[in-house]
């Protein structure tokens with residue numbers, strides 16, 4: 001089978017994916033692209049990638065590039081995805097898909113028109129904890145699912161210039177992804193409350209004053225709803241992504257502190273026996289042997305190899321090789337990846353609609369038709 005030529009664009013977080021594509025049986029790690037020549041060459045030399053570009057437009061002109069995997073700053077995701085599709089490339093893009101509903105619509109429409117694949121690389125939807133909970137759900141261990149909630153809290157002081165003051169819900173896919181993906185649900189409408197106030201100088205850029213945004217999501221054709229919450233500034237909290245699922249037979253909650261075990265609550269046991277600590281197993285067996293080890297290896301190995309400093313990505317629950325495998329397999333098997341363009345737009349627009357709702361004091365906002 002011919003191999004797919006992959007180009008990675010943006011080499012902060014993006015560099016983590018180089019060694020995975022290099023070992024995927026159906027991929028050829030063909031090119032890398034980022035603005036600064038020195039870092040481009042340092043990474044190209046460390047991994048032996050010959051084709052290097054500092055200009056995205058030039059990269060797209062190369063007919064040997066079949067796929068672009070975009071890991072650039074948030075404001076670049078939409079225009080780069082559109083340019084990639086327009087140039088006839090398959091596109092994988094880190095989260096979020098875009099920061100406006102109009103751009104999400106353009107990507108969904110262009111993907112449909114070109115027939116190229118688009119996948120949003122949402123890490124939580126492939127994290128070992130999520131894969132474990134999905135397995136428990138599908139094998140009936142949790143019973144009937146009754147409620148879902150997810151959070152993502154992070155202190156973004158000191159991060160690059162597009163972060164300060166970003167409305168928390170504009171980067172909500174780490175919460176929205178798992179609550180939708182568990183039952184393949186589609187978000188239909190949302191209501192969001194803002195809470196607290198961030199520093200004045202942070203409010204200026206995006207006009208968003210809220211320290212925390214809390215959203216209720218109603219799913220289409222389902223009796224389920226979910227609650228998600230996010231904070232980015234002026235809230236004291238260790239980094240935490242979480243996903244809790246409440247079922248009739250068992251419920252499962254992520255730990256309050258990173259790297260501790262999950263808690264499973266079992267119904268109809270004597271009170272002290274209800275909770276049990278459980279560890280999510282590794283789902284490496286779902287992957288080609290050659291990339292299984294990347295479920296436990298992450299940014300630290302990369303830093304050692306390149307002698308560059310990386311601030312991002314401690315492996316994100318072992319999700320990176322699963323994301324690569326899903327994207328490459330979708331192309332090879334000529335099927336839709338998960339999440340595809342419409343699903344990515346639904347997840348991203350939950351956050352965008354939620355922020356609109358928060359600005360209107362919690363009014364219900366419907367997801368746009370092209371996402372449902």
Ligand SMILES: NC(=O)c1ccc[n+]([C@@H]2O[C@H](COP(=O)([O-])OP(=O)(O)OC[C@H]3O[C@@H](n4cnc5c(N)ncnc54)[C@H](O)[C@@H]3O)[C@@H](O)[C@H]2O)c1
Pocket residue numbers: 009010011012013014033034035036054055056071072073074076094095096121122123160312313316
């Ligand atoms: N869990 C996750 O899903 C996760 C984790 C980390 C980062 N991210 C996302 O990845 C993206 C990058 O984050 P980061 O921390 O690596 O950022 P970063 O600032 O460290 O790196 C950005 C990279 O993009 C390159 N770049 C910027 N503009 C470019 C252009 N016009 N052409 C070519 N290259 C360009 C830069 O040279 C750099 O290599 C962000 O959107 C972030 O949200 C997602």
